[in-house]
Amino acid sequence: MEYRGDKEKRGVKRTDLVGAPESVYAGLRETGFNTLIHTQAGDGWSYCIKGSAPQQIDLDELDGLVTKKDRPIHDDDAPPLQEGWLLFLSYDLCRDFENIPSKNPEMISMPKIMLCEIHELLAYDHANGIWWTNSKDLNDIDQHVDAEEFHIGEWEEAPTRDEYISMVEKAKEYIAAGDIYQVNLARWFSAEFSGDSFALYRNLVRRNPSPYGFYAEIKIDDRKLDFVSVSPELLIQRTRDKLITRPIAGTYPKNLSIEDLPRDPKERAEHIMLIDLERNDLGRIADFGSVEVTEFLGVEEYSHLYHIVSQVEARDSEGIKISELLGSVFPGGTITRTPKIRAMEIINELERFERGPYTGTVGFLTPSGDITLNIVIRTAYVANDQIHVAAGSGIVADSIPEKEAAESAIKAAAILELKDLIPA
Numbered sequence: 001m002e003y004r005g006d007k008e009k010r011g012v013k014r015t016d017l018v019g020a021p022e023s024v025y026a027g028l029r030e031t032g033f034n035t036l037i038h039t040q041a042g043d044g045w046s047y048c049i050k051g052s053a054p055q056q057i058d059l060d061e062l063d064g065l066v067t068k069k070d071r072p073i074h075d076d077d078a079p080p081l082q083e084g085w086l087l088f089l090s091y092d093l094c095r096d097f098e099n100i101p102s103k104n105p106e107m108i109s110m111p112k113i114m115l116c117e118i119h120e121l122l123a124y125d126h127a128n129g130i131w132w133t134n135s136k137d138l139n140d141i142d143q144h145v146d147a148e149e150f151h152i153g154e155w156e157e158a159p160t161r162d163e164y165i166s167m168v169e170k171a172k173e174y175i176a177a178g179d180i181y182q183v184n185l186a187r188w189f190s191a192e193f194s195g196d197s198f199a200l201y202r203n204l205v206r207r208n209p210s211p212y213g214f215y216a217e218i219k220i221d222d223r224k225l226d227f228v229s230v231s232p233e234l235l236i237q238r239t240r241d242k243l244i245t246r247p248i249a250g251t252y253p254k255n256l257s258i259e260d261l262p263r264d265p266k267e268r269a270e271h272i273m274l275i276d277l278e279r280n281d282l283g284r285i286a287d288f289g290s291v292e293v294t295e296f297l298g299v300e301e302y303s304h305l306y307h308i309v310s311q312v313e314a315r316d317s318e319g320i321k322i323s324e325l326l327g328s329v330f331p332g333g334t335i336t337r338t339p340k341i342r343a344m345e346i347i348n349e350l351e352r353f354e355r356g357p358y359t360g361t362v363g364f365l366t367p368s369g370d371i372t373l374n375i376v377i378r379t380a381y382v383a384n385d386q387i388h389v390a391a392g393s394g395i396v397a398d399s400i401p402e403k404e405a406a407e408s409a410i411k412a413a414a415i416l417e418l419k420d421l422i423p424a
Contacts, residue, residue: 007037014131021046027142035215051116078121084366091355150195168401186392193387212374229379250308277333358390377423
């Protein structure tokens with residue numbers, strides 16, 4: 001390894017490490033590393049993190065973490081994240097911002113806010129192929145850990161396809177009555193699970209790499225919960241005073257033309273409406289006149305489908321707290337729809353389970369207030385020898401209920417199609 005900088009420029013360049021972050025993380029698991037998280041993987045950074053045991057905190061305590069101290073002094077090739085906290089936020093945190101009572105059983109129980117203090121990390125710069133660490137104590141790392149097996153039983157749906165179709169029909173009645181323009185409704189898929197959840201992750205990320213996916217093993221009280229995620233979506237990123245969000249809405253299966261997706265009247269209208277929602281959300285905390293759409297109706301390709309993606313940027317107002325930032329953008333508009341509050345009320349009424357971690361957010365926060373948070377979609381949750389996957393579809397006035405049921409299954413397909421696999 002090669003040390004970079006002096007005592008004020010904390011950082012070690014690891015010249016002995018090569019290969020994918022998944023291989024390095026596999027060699028670190030027995031040393032207490034519990035999270036592998038990506039930020040714009042392929043163009044950005046991946047982090048192998050050893051964090052503290054999760055702590056449950058409230059919004060005031062979350063605000064207190066940001067001390068506004070200067071950002072670490074480091075070389076240009078050092079990672080944006082060098083110290084701070086991992087954050088795990090449940091979708092049900094929305095109840096702290098809006099008066100939406102909890103009424104449904106939990107598929108997965110999770111506190112509204114959990115954080116893990118980052119003790120050690122290794123960061124991989126995808127653009128330059130460089131590894132970096134904040135620890136001088138990590139010596140030999142075995143990058144050739146034998147792969148483990150896993151087994152997934154038969155999937156069961158909750159609600160069933162027919163029940164989901166009835167939910168869509170009820171949502172369309174609300175749209176026709178003028179309550180909402182669109183709403184995102186989800187359903188769950190569950191099965192028995194045995195083996196290593198990280199083996200599932202390695203298979204999944206090889207088939208379906210994603211810019212904001214992650215793997216995490218955490219304990220909630222005495223319960224173990226593993227996240228296996230290939231999330232493609234950024235909820236919010238704040239770097240100094242720059243805010244970025246990247247809404248994803250509009251979906252085609254891979255057997256249709258990529259060129260037709262942004263021209264499809266339904267998908268285009270659905271997406272533009274959500275751009276307006278994100279502009280309004282950022283506008284609540286941004287300097288006046290600073291909100292702009294910097295990418296409009298782009299198309300991204302994933303293993304089973306195409307998505308329309310746009311990017312909205314702004315400059316945040318001085319003194320905005322983390323709780324105020326979250327209150328303006330959380331939960332993401334793409335997984336609630338618009339108008340957001342009424343859509344959340346209808347989600348609460350029609351869905352059969354509390355969302356918990358699904359469509360919540362995972363990411364990191366630094367002491368200076370920089371933050372990167374994804375939207376937890378395309379994610380499997382492994383707990384108590386069970387695996388759970390949730391997926392939804394955006395319902396609009398001309399939605400065909402049977403097609404919306406099919407779309408929710410397509411979004412989960414990357415995980416649902418993995419059964420008995422051994423990673424290479």
